[in-house]
Amino acid sequence: MSIVIIGNGMAGSRLVTEIRARDRQVPVTVFGAERQQPYNRILLSNVLAGTAAPDQISLVDPAWYGRNDVDARLGVEVVSVDRAARVVHASDGTAVPYDTLVLATGSTAFVPPIPGTEGGLPAGAVAFRTLEDCREILAAADGARRAVVVGGGLLGIEAARGLAGRGLEVTVVHLAGHLMERQLDPGAGRVLARTLGRLGIRARLDVTVSALHVEGERVAGVGLATGERLDADVVVLACGVRPETALARAAGLEVDRGVVVDGTLRSVTDPAVRAIGECSQHDGTVYGLVAPAWEQATVLADLLTGADDRARFTGARQITRLKAASVDLVAMGETHHGDDDPEVEVLSFTDPSRGTYKKVAIRDDRVIGAILLGETSTAGTLTQLYDRSAPAPSDRLSLFFPGMEGAATADSPLRMPDAATVCHCNNVSKGQIRACWEKGARTADEVAEGTRASTGCGGCRDALEGIVAWLGEQDAVPAG
Numbered sequence: 001m002s003i004v005i006i007g008n009g010m011a012g013s014r015l016v017t018e019i020r021a022r023d024r025q026v027p028v029t030v031f032g033a034e035r036q037q038p039y040n041r042i043l044l045s046n047v048l049a050g051t052a053a054p055d056q057i058s059l060v061d062p063a064w065y066g067r068n069d070v071d072a073r074l075g076v077e078v079v080s081v082d083r084a085a086r087v088v089h090a091s092d093g094t095a096v097p098y099d100t101l102v103l104a105t106g107s108t109a110f111v112p113p114i115p116g117t118e119g120g121l122p123a124g125a126v127a128f129r130t131l132e133d134c135r136e137i138l139a140a141a142d143g144a145r146r147a148v149v150v151g152g153g154l155l156g157i158e159a160a161r162g163l164a165g166r167g168l169e170v171t172v173v174h175l176a177g178h179l180m181e182r183q184l185d186p187g188a189g190r191v192l193a194r195t196l197g198r199l200g201i202r203a204r205l206d207v208t209v210s211a212l213h214v215e216g217e218r219v220a221g222v223g224l225a226t227g228e229r230l231d232a233d234v235v236v237l238a239c240g241v242r243p244e245t246a247l248a249r250a251a252g253l254e255v256d257r258g259v260v261v262d263g264t265l266r267s268v269t270d271p272a273v274r275a276i277g278e279c280s281q282h283d284g285t286v287y288g289l290v291a292p293a294w295e296q297a298t299v300l301a302d303l304l305t306g307a308d309d310r311a312r313f314t315g316a317r318q319i320t321r322l323k324a325a326s327v328d329l330v331a332m333g334e335t336h337h338g339d340d341d342p343e344v345e346v347l348s349f350t351d352p353s354r355g356t357y358k359k360v361a362i363r364d365d366r367v368i369g370a371i372l373l374g375e376t377s378t379a380g381t382l383t384q385l386y387d388r389s390a391p392a393p394s395d396r397l398s399l400f401f402p403g404m405e406g407a408a409t410a411d412s413p414l415r416m417p418d419a420a421t422v423c424h425c426n427n428v429s430k431g432q433i434r435a436c437w438e439k440g441a442r443t444a445d446e447v448a449e450g451t452r453a454s455t456g457c458g459g460c461r462d463a464l465e466g467i468v469a470w471l472g473e474q475d476a477v478p479a480g
Helices: 010-022 041-049 131-141 154-165 186-198 246-250 290-305 379-388 430-438 444-451 461-476
Strands: 003-006 028-032 071-074 078-082 087-090 095-097 100-103 107-109 125-127 146-150 169-173 201-204 209-215 218-224 229-231 234-237 241-243 259-261 273-275 280-282 319-324 327-333 345-351 356-363 366-373 421-423
Touching: 003 010, 010 028, 010 290, 041 131, 041 154, 078 246, 125 131, 131 154, 131 234, 146 154, 146 218, 154 169, 154 186, 154 201, 154 234, 154 319, 186 201, 186 327, 186 345, 186 356, 186 366, 218 234, 259 273, 327 379, 366 379, 379 421, 421 461, 430 444, 430 461, 444 461
Parallel strands: 003 028, 003 100, 028 071, 100 273, 125 234, 146 169, 146 234, 169 201, 259 280
Antiparallel strands: 078 087, 087 095, 107 241, 209 218, 218 229, 319 327, 327 366, 345 356, 356 366
């Protein structure tokens, strides 16, 4: 059996490594439209802020493909799929046959059709999605003074924080009434805007960008529907993404928002085609976060190699994490409930002066949603309760403030059960970290290399280091 994977991003590259971890012999070919090795897209904002270099966010060592007998076609796009002949045709003129085809084409940045973009984006205006986009933004920001970020979602906030960290005056222009409206309620959005304001980032809300102003073939600012003009040396478009499904549509596969797949990640149109990551749609949901994509890669690797013929993707709970200098945020589940819903218990705590906002929604004694902004020390507890639909503690305040009765269940290494998930991006439990320690790993870096814990968004790094430190202390305690 030969496997061809189209897409070498976070989903496709993970599938390649998961397949090789199970089967060293099956022929694998992977096409990647980008020329560089696969990288951690979550950490692009760190590159933008200057806290990480591009080579520090790589996912696969350049020599890995050769050592593992993987045919990697980097910088080569697949232009068509002949499903009848089971052959893919590439931009370099080659044709590669397959027994199983996997679509991992991800998403593309959405550029709204506003005046000034008809012939493409002018110099100094960049749609933020890839490492190359990041390089273009950095080049445009060199010597610049003012930047406008169009879009106040997760990616827009990360871009704004990165540019502000480089000393630019940044304005975020957002269509909705508060920032990150998909993850946050209005109260949290207001606190986030206040926090960003202290970092030199201004937020303009409930406004529409009506034009890009161009002078001498270079962007000079944006026009608003109110008639105002915001001058800018750099304009970053972070207006959301769209699943990249053009190839699938042209091949005649069923596509809704994404390529429609079943629990085995198989296309409902063609049993020889699978799809994972942001281009796929399972049970009506397109997942835009890395943890579900990596879970899908694990399930599919089990199925394709025969490691576990019963493996199924049954859906995933999405947890959003934003961790940048002076901005720490965790959001999960149903966050928009208010006090007017008699079936939902809503707890909240706000301290705008410290940039703190906490909210938990509980139904039938189960956590169904939560927001932690600014102070996130109980994130582990809330995540475990949400993930497992476990009963909430009777002392509800323990969900907000560590150290109170019941609060240490998931945040203290001592009380955390081995089954508790520490790294949600890679689905790594405390028990797996302990097992890696018992095999000889003695530092957080060694455990991360052995388990992949903390190699996704990096939000669990403190927890990982805490567990490793605790294991070291236990190891040092003499028996008896």
